[in-house]
Amino acid sequence: xxxxxxxxxxxxxxxxxxHPSTHGVFRMNVTLDGETIVKLKPVVGYLHRNxxxxxxxxxxxASFPFTDRLDYFCAMSNNFGLALAIEKLGGIAVSERGxxxxxxxxxxxxLLNHAAVTGFLLNDMGAFGTPLLYAFREREKILDLFExxxxxxxxCNYVRPGGVRQDVPPGxxxxxxxxxxxxxxxxxxxxxxxxxNEIIRQRTQRVGILPKELAVNASATGPLLRGxxxxxxxxxxxxxxxxxRFSFKVPLGTVGDVYDRYYVRILEMRxxxxxxxxxxxxxxxxSPAISPKGLALVKAPRTFRPPKGEAYGRIEAPKGExxxxxxxDGTPQPYRYHIRAPSFINxxxxxxxxxxxxxxxxxxxxGSIDIVMGEVDR
Amino acid sequence: MTxxxxxxxxxxxxxxxxxxxxxxxxxxxxxxxGVIAAAAPAIMMYLTLYERxxxxxxxxxFGPTRVGVYGLLQPLSDGLKMLIKEDVVxxxxxxxxxxxxxxxxxxxxxxxxxxxPFGRRMIAVDLNVGLLYVxxxxxIGSYAIFMGGWASRNKFSVLGAMRSVAQLISYEVPGVxxxxxxxxxxxxLSLTGIVEAxxxxxxxxxxxxxxxxxxxxxxxxxxxxxxxxxxPEAESELVAGFHTEYSGMxxxxxxxxxxxxxxxxxxxxVAFFLGGWQGPAIPFxxxxxxxxxxxAAAAKLPLPVRFVGAxxxxxAGLLWRAEPIPSWIWFxxxxxxxxxxxxxxxxxxxxxxxxxxxxxxWKFLLPLALVNILAxxxxxxxxxxxxxxxxxxxxxxxxxxxxxxxxxxxxxxRTYVLAD
Numbered sequence: 001x002x003x004x005x006x007x008x009x010x011x012x013x014x015x016x017x018x019h020p021s022t023h024g025v026f027r028m029n030v031t032l033d034g035e036t037i038v039k040l041k042p043v044v045g046y047l048h049r050n051x052x053x054x055x056x057x058x059x060x061x062a063s064f065p066f067t068d069r070l071d072y073f074c075a076m077s078n079n080f081g082l083a084l085a086i087e088k089l090g091g092i093a094v095s096e097r098g099x100x101x102x103x104x105x106x107x108x109x110x111l112l113n114h115a116a117v118t119g120f121l122l123n124d125m126g127a128f129g130t131p132l133l134y135a136f137r138e139r140e141k142i143l144d145l146f147e148x149x150x151x152x153x154x155x156c157n158y159v160r161p162g163g164v165r166q167d168v169p170p171g172x173x174x175x176x177x178x179x180x181x182x183x184x185x186x187x188x189x190x191x192x193x194x195x196x197n198e199i200i201r202q203r204t205q206r207v208g209i210l211p212k213e214l215a216v217n218a219s220a221t222g223p224l225l226r227g228x229x230x231x232x233x234x235x236x237x238x239x240x241x242x243x244x245r246f247s248f249k250v251p252l253g254t255v256g257d258v259y260d261r262y263y264v265r266i267l268e269m270r271x272x273x274x275x276x277x278x279x280x281x282x283x284x285x286x287s288p289a290i291s292p293k294g295l296a297l298v299k300a301p302r303t304f305r306p307p308k309g310e311a312y313g314r315i316e317a318p319k320g321e322x323x324x325x326x327x328x329d330g331t332p333q334p335y336r337y338h339i340r341a342p343s344f345i346n347x348x349x350x351x352x353x354x355x356x357x358x359x360x361x362x363x364x365x366x367g368s369i370d371i372v373m374g375e376v377d378r
Numbered sequence: 379m380t381x382x383x384x385x386x387x388x389x390x391x392x393x394x395x396x397x398x399x400x401x402x403x404x405x406x407x408x409x410x411x412g413v414i415a416a417a418a419p420a421i422m423m424y425l426t427l428y429e430r431x432x433x434x435x436x437x438x439x440f441g442p443t444r445v446g447v448y449g450l451l452q453p454l455s456d457g458l459k460m461l462i463k464e465d466v467v468x469x470x471x472x473x474x475x476x477x478x479x480x481x482x483x484x485x486x487x488x489x490x491x492x493x494x495p496f497g498r499r500m501i502a503v504d505l506n507v508g509l510l511y512v513x514x515x516x517x518i519g520s521y522a523i524f525m526g527g528w529a530s531r532n533k534f535s536v537l538g539a540m541r542s543v544a545q546l547i548s549y550e551v552p553g554v555x556x557x558x559x560x561x562x563x564x565x566x567l568s569l570t571g572i573v574e575a576x577x578x579x580x581x582x583x584x585x586x587x588x589x590x591x592x593x594x595x596x597x598x599x600x601x602x603x604x605x606x607x608x609x610p611e612a613e614s615e616l617v618a619g620f621h622t623e624y625s626g627m628x629x630x631x632x633x634x635x636x637x638x639x640x641x642x643x644x645x646x647x648v649a650f651f652l653g654g655w656q657g658p659a660i661p662f663x664x665x666x667x668x669x670x671x672x673x674a675a676a677a678k679l680p681l682p683v684r685f686v687g688a689x690x691x692x693x694a695g696l697l698w699r700a701e702p703i704p705s706w707i708w709f710x711x712x713x714x715x716x717x718x719x720x721x722x723x724x725x726x727x728x729x730x731x732x733x734x735x736x737x738x739x740w741k742f743l744l745p746l747a748l749v750n751i752l753a754x755x756x757x758x759x760x761x762x763x764x765x766x767x768x769x770x771x772x773x774x775x776x777x778x779x780x781x782x783x784x785x786x787x788x789x790x791x792r793t794y795v796l797a798d
Contacts, residue, residue: 013533035537035732126729128605133437199606199728205790231797249796260792267794359537360731 010038015362017046023120024373028350028362035358040351044344047377055337060086060326061160061301063337068155071343071375073113076105076146077317079159084240085313085324086161087294090306095291098163099242100283104176105149105158106315107272107279111183112142113318114223114265114272115190117370121262122194124367125203131194138186141179148172162294173280180276187269195263204259208353208365211256218349221342222320224369227264228256234316241315245282246275258368302332310336319343319370339378343371383704387499410502414491422637423453428714429721436725463626471623472529479526480624480631486518487638494645495569497655497706508569509561512646513554516601519639520546526632527620538619541732546601548739553597555747556590559754560650573654580653585770586754589777591651593747595716598643600739602636604720606727607735644716645709652712655705666695741784749776 016027025046031039051070055063067082068075080102087094094102116139119132143153149168150158158165194200210220215228225232233250235243251267253260290298297304306328314323320342327336346369354362381388390409397405427442427449434441442449467476493508495501505511520543527539561567563586564575581587600607621632648654658665673687730738753769760768 011533011537013537122728126605127727128433128724130433130437130725133439137438193726197728199730202734203728203731229795236798249798252795252797254792254794263792263794267796271796358731358733360729 013359015359016043023366023371024376026366026371026373026376028366030359030362032359035360037354037357037359037362040354040362042347042350044347044373044376047373049378051378052337052339056334059301059332060089060304060306060334061298064160065155065157068157069374070339070341070378071317071319071322071372072154073116073372074109074318075154075156076109076158077315077322079157080106080241081313081315081317081322082324083159083161083313084315085311085326086297086306088311088313089309089326089328090161090293090297090304092161092293092297093291094161094241094294095163095289096287097167097283097285098287098289098291098294100279101149101164101168101289102159103241103243103246104276104279104283105146105156105164107276108142108145108176108179110272110318111269111276112139113370114269115139115186117318117367118190118194118262118265121258121364121367122200124363125200131190134186134190134193138183145172145176145179148175160290160294160298162292162297163288163290165290165298167285167289173283176276177280180273180280183273184270187266191266195266201259203361203364204257204262204368206255206257207357207361208258208368209256210349210353214349214352215256218345218352220320220346220349222316222318222346222370223261223264223268224320224346226250226268227253227261229253234314234321238314240313243275246278248272248274258364261368305330305332314340317342319372319375320346341375341378343369343373343375344378347371347376383498383702383706385704386497386706410492414488414502418488418491418638419634421641422634423457425637425641425717426456426633427453428717429724432718432721433725436722457630460627460630465626465628466623468531468623471531475525475529476623477628479522479529480621480628480635482525483519483522483635484631484638486515486522487635487642489515490639490642493569494642495573495649495654496709497704500655500706501570504568504570507567509557509567509572512569513550516639516642517546517550519601519635522635523620526624530620530623532623534622535620538622542603542620544732545603545607545735545739548736549597549600549607549743552593552739552743552747553601555744556593556597556750557650558747558751559586559590562751562754563758569649569654573649573656576653577656580651580656580658582651582653584757585766585773586750586757587651589746589750589753589773591647593743593750594650595643595647597739597743598647599640599720599723600735602639602643604636604640605724606730640720641713641717644713644720647716648709648712652716653708655709657703657708664695666691670695737784742780745780746773746777749773 011032013030013032014027015030017025019027027043027046029039029041029043030037049069051066054066058066063082064079067078070078083102086092115135116132119135122131123129146156146158147153149172150156150165210224210228212228212230215225215230220228221232221234229252231250231252234240235248236250248271251264251271253264288295308328308330310325310327312323312325314321316322321340322342323340325336325338325340326334329335350366350369353365357365394402394406394409430452431441431449442452445451445455467473490512492502493505493511495504523542523546524539527535527542530536560572560581563581564572566572566575582591621629624632670688670691673684673691676684676687749772753772756772757765757769759765
């Protein structure tokens with residue numbers, strides 16, 4: 001048999017849509033040469049729920065519960081993004097306390113998302129659940145806080161234009177302060193187990209490198225982009241909400257591999273804790289949780305007819321830039337409702353990162369992008 | 379030889395003594411087979427519970443608690459569930475091979491039990507080529523795995539089976555080489571002989587024995603496909619590897635083979651390096667006395683703890699003088715302790731990648747096993763302090779060199795910029 005004939009024996013494998021480590025119904029059509037990937041085609045759409053079309057049929061407020069289901073790990077920050085877009089469209093002022101509560105919720109969401117995604121990444125590496133369950137133990141504490149504030153653990157539906165739906169119950173802030181105080185202990189333990197681990201470093205360093213230019217060209221955002229060393233954090237760039245009031249840093253990677261993305265997430269959690277500390281210190285109950293205009297909108301959603309025009313509200317969601325684009329034609333429903341989902345856009349460079357790597361690496365690279373299919377397919 | 383130590387041997391002899399002379403040899407064989415055939419599934423079932431409980435504690439969970447007290451009946455309910463599950467064979471699969479493969483996996487695993495020295499005179503067949511038999515029989519398992527993967531007609535199964543065969547063949551080499559030292563020192567292939575040769579000193583206490591123990595145990599872990607070497611069934615990329623298409627009792631058989639082989643690896647490591655069924659060389663009561671003295675003197679502990687600790691250690695020492703711990707308890711205790719290490723690996727380590735795994739076998743374990751043979755030769759040829767010192771330094775230097783040579787150049791400690 002000649003060399004070319006030997007080379008021609010490629011194996012085509014469909015990883016997914018029912019596959020334990022594709023984080024949902026995601027399919028990777030992989031062509032393998034031995035165990036090396038020569039082609040990878042991501043196939044999405046299994047979880048399409050017509051979210052945008054539904055949003056165009058409903059009032060502005062009615063879309064909030066649906067946004068919970070986008071990235072179902074980070075319901076709070078999804079709500080936040082849509083609220084920002086509606087506020088821009090309708091010119092709604094936000095109450096002071098509402099702003100603080102939103103930032104607290106968004107940063108808590110970042111903590112739970114980054115902790116859980118690191119656990120999932122280790123699970124993809126075959127660590128049989130231990131890191132994941134350590135992360136989930138902390139996530140539970142944050143979910144308890146969410147439940148106390150919004151009544152629901154994951155589908156929070158809490159943030160509203162002008163503030164938040166309701167004020168947090170008494171004692172909630174103290175509980176949150178306690179959590180912020182204890183969280184670094186978990187992070188230290190987590191890092192002691194993972195960061196210097198020889199196997200983890202062998203598996204992740206120099207694997208799935210995403211060059212800076214490619215990351216920018218593919219409009220990657222979030223830890224994926226910052227892992228490649230691009231200083232772009234919408235909390236800094238856009239300065240939305242009250243983020244300019246807080247002092248925090250943006251951690252940047254150097255190589256842009258899986259390890260950098262892992263470590264950037266760990267550092268981001270530490271920065272989030274700083275924001276939370278400041279926010280929990282500065283928050284006072286001088287103002288209501290929602291501004292009068294926002295309250296009016298929530299009470300009577302069909303009376304909210306924003307002037308003709310468009311608005312784009314974006315936030316630094318845990319997974320990247322989450323944008324809500326709204327076009328109003330003066331009716332109670334948006335004329336156009338579009339979501340820029342970070343999971344979806346970050347997923348588009350999967351093949352570039354995977355080519356030439358082993359199958360086992362493709363799973364880790366996918367895990368390091370951090371996708372949630374609810375957001376990819378919408 | 380106290381009565382408790384030889385309890386099972388006496389019981390068997392008494393039972394066989396009731397039979398006529400003509401029947402006795404056959405009955406003796408039937409008894410040995412019967413005991414192993416009954417003990418192996420029981421051991422496997424409770425190993426699953428042991429693993430689930432220990433892993434659960436490592437992950438802040440409870441593990442099975444619902445079936446029976448402390449979940450003790452969970453294995454029975456699992457077994458029953460497996461029995462009544464539908465047996466699915468994929469369309470286009472080779473039905474016959476698909477059926478034979480799991481059976482072929484379990485048989486060698488059970489065969490291995492024939493030569494495990496469970497205690498003093500408690501070995502089913504004391505083969506004079508026991509060590510060879512161990513390696514010959516355990517390597518049959520790779521045929522079963524490849525057969526199962528091939529017969530399933532599934533790409534994941536074939537990929538898993540391919541990895542598995544590569545891995546098994548690679549790790550057999552350092553595994554066999556690591557016990558060559560034992561043959562050199564003891565001059566026997568019989569497992570009883572090897573255990574008895576460790577009467578004064580467990581082999582793990584010698585430099586070559588320590589290195590050999592690590593090499594043998596690591597290769598063994600890799601051969602039974604357990605974390606961090608569970609490449610063939612890497613669930614995150616290959617669904618379940620070679621047994622993706624198995625369900626019901628056939629699936630249970632695969633699991634049984636895996637657990638029995640893992641148990642056998644622990645048992646053989648104990649027999650080869652950790653003194654088998656013998657207690658430590660220092661008398662236990664001396665150890666207990668030392669413990670008692672330490673716990674009485676420990677300044678940090680509160681007084682009642684010190685008092686109880688001292689009393690308990692002294693009591694254990696006295697008990698030991700009256701009635702030594704039976705050999706089979708020593709053996710099983712050590713084996714289960716070693717199995718705990720396996721579970722600990724599983725609870726804490728991520729998986730290596732296929733190529734890194736091969737690198738470990740060929741670039742690290744194999745040279746180390748070869749150097750170890752030289753070290754064992756030095757140890758036995760030279761007088762006591764010189765030989766030990768020479769072989770220890772040889773092993774340390776070569777292990778250090780191998781680690782340095784194998785350390786991937788691209789691994790680095792990084793600094794991260796915290797931008798504004």
